[in-house]
Amino acid sequence: MPKAAAPATSEVLRSSTLTDHLNFLLARANAIALAAGNAALAQHGLKxxxxxxxxxxxxxxxxxxxxxxxxxxxxxxxxxxxxDGLESRGLVERTPDPSDRRANVVVATDAGRALAAVAGESAQAAEQRVHARLTSDERETLATLLRSLAFPED
Known part of the structure; x- marks a missing residue:
């Protein structure tokens, strides 16, 4: 009788108790989203x-x-x-803070605002691809839950 094939390593890892840990799941989902976002933004010279x-x-x-x-x-x-990187490309400027003359604020130039708008479309498309398995209600629920974790003081 032939021996049953062993499950693939990725299947064994996926059944690990690690996948019960929310921090691991958040970190893995974040890594996937960052990779997709960085790939989409690369065409604009951004990460x-x-x-x-x-x-x-x-x-x-x-x-x-x-x-x-x-x-x-x-x-x-x-x-x-x-x-520094954005400033060297003429996308942002450091300007004096009118409320604290010891500090500078970071302000986008016209070119920076234009690039942000175009790059935003690429970033949004990547986000939609990453979250394609979720319904719009699930995406909204996920966003609400993540906001409550990201901004606990609100």
């Missing part, structure tokens, strides 16, 4: 982190680098590097 800074600099908030670091949960040195 998810630089795109995030560009989008925030394109809005009305006029964030400082410190505020960007806190909001994005990045080390301040990473934000400095991201802003």
């Amino acid at each position: 998810v982190r630089s795109y995030s800074v560009l989008v925030l600099a394109s809005g009305d908030a006029r964030p400082s680098q410190r505020e960007l670091a806190e909001f994005l949960q990045l080390d301040p040195s990473q934000v400095v590097s991201l802003v």
Whole structure:
């Protein structure tokens, strides 16, 4: 009698108790989403982190680098590097903060706002591909749950 084939390693790993851990599932889902986002944004010379800074600099908030670091949960040195890269491409500027002359805020240039809009379409398309298995109600529920984890003070 022939021996039954052993299950593939990926099937064995998928049945691991690790898949019962929410932190693992969030980390794996995040890795998949980041890879898709980075691939989609590459055509614009961006990655998810630089795109995030560009989008925030394109809005009305006029964030400082410190505020960007806190909001994005990045080390301040990473934000400095991201802003430097965007600034060297003429996409953002550091301008004096009118409410604190010791600080600078990061503001998108016209070219930066235009790129943020075009890149946003690519990012949105990648997000839709990653979440294609979910219904619109499930996506909204997931967004609500993730917001409550990401912003527990709200």
